[in-house]
Amino acid sequence: MTASRGRARTLEGVVVSDKMEKTIVVKVERLVQHPLYKKTIRRSKKYKAHDETNACREGDRVLLTACRPLAKDKHWRVSQVLKRAAEA
Numbered sequence: 546m547t548a549s550r551g552r553a554r555t556l557e558g559v560v561v562s563d564k565m566e567k568t569i570v571v572k573v574e575r576l577v578q579h580p581l582y583k584k585t586i587r588r589s590k591k592y593k594a595h596d597e598t599n600a601c602r603e604g605d606r607v608l609l610t611a612c613r614p615l616a617k618d619k620h621w622r623v624s625q626v627l628k629r630a631a632e633a
Contacts, residue, residue: 554611557627560601561591568619569596571607594621604630 558573574589593616594609601607606628609621 555624556592556609556621558592558607558609560603560605560607560630563596563599563601563603567596567599568616569594569601569607569623571609571621573609592621593619594623595619596623601626602630 556573558571560569561572562570571592576585608624610624612622614620
């Protein structure tokens, strides 16, 4: 009998930096409601993610999956590139 691990956590965001080797920085935006005024506010956070093949470029939309810690602040892995950035 095997234990089920459940569904892996995923995030979707835009690559803001690909200058590191096998690592990208992804900006993930979410919408939250202000506790008092009830206005929807856009909040963002940056995550470092592992990109084994260095395939991602700045501006790409990617899907991240949680994984074991790969570095001090790198706990996400690129699972797929959803949309390629337009070439300049």
